[in-house]
Amino acid sequence: MDTYWYYESDEPHFLDSCSLCRKTLSLNSDIYMYRGDMAFCSQECRQEQIDSDETKSKTWKKTSSSSRSSLRKSSDSKDSVSGKTVRTETLVVA
Numbered sequence: 001m002d003t004y005w006y007y008e009s010d011e012p013h014f015l016d017s018c019s020l021c022r023k024t025l026s027l028n029s030d031i032y033m034y035r036g037d038m039a040f041c042s043q044e045c046r047q048e049q050i051d052s053d054e055t056k057s058k059t060w061k062k063t064s065s066s067s068r069s070s071l072r073k074s075s076d077s078k079d080s081v082s083g084k085t086v087r088t089e090t091l092v093v094a
Contacts, residue, residue, distance in 0.1 A: 014038070020045040064092065 015031065017024050018041040025031050031039050032046040040046035 018042075018045055020049050 014037050015025055017039075019034075019038040020040060023041045025039060025041055029041070032041070032043055033039055034046050034049055038049065040049065
């Protein structure tokens with residue numbers, strides 16, 4: 001009985017349904033895993049999630065790369081405040 005403790009809790013267990021299509025995963029069928037805690041009903045659902053993650057990653061890298069480029073430009077410029085030179089920069093944390 002202790003094996004199925006997660007069925008009694010309010011939160012669904014990550015092996016209850018496909019992370020992409022939400023199809024119920026049965027104990028008698030294959031479960032395809034990704035990133036340790038994401039379960040999928042098929043190789044197709046798993047691959048779709050991988051492709052989506054790669055697309056998001058590439059988009060984020062392009063965005064962060066252009067942000068870094070603009071940060072370099074702004075950090076190279078200097079402002080004069082009260083006769084002192086002040087370097088202005090923006091910090092981006094992901």
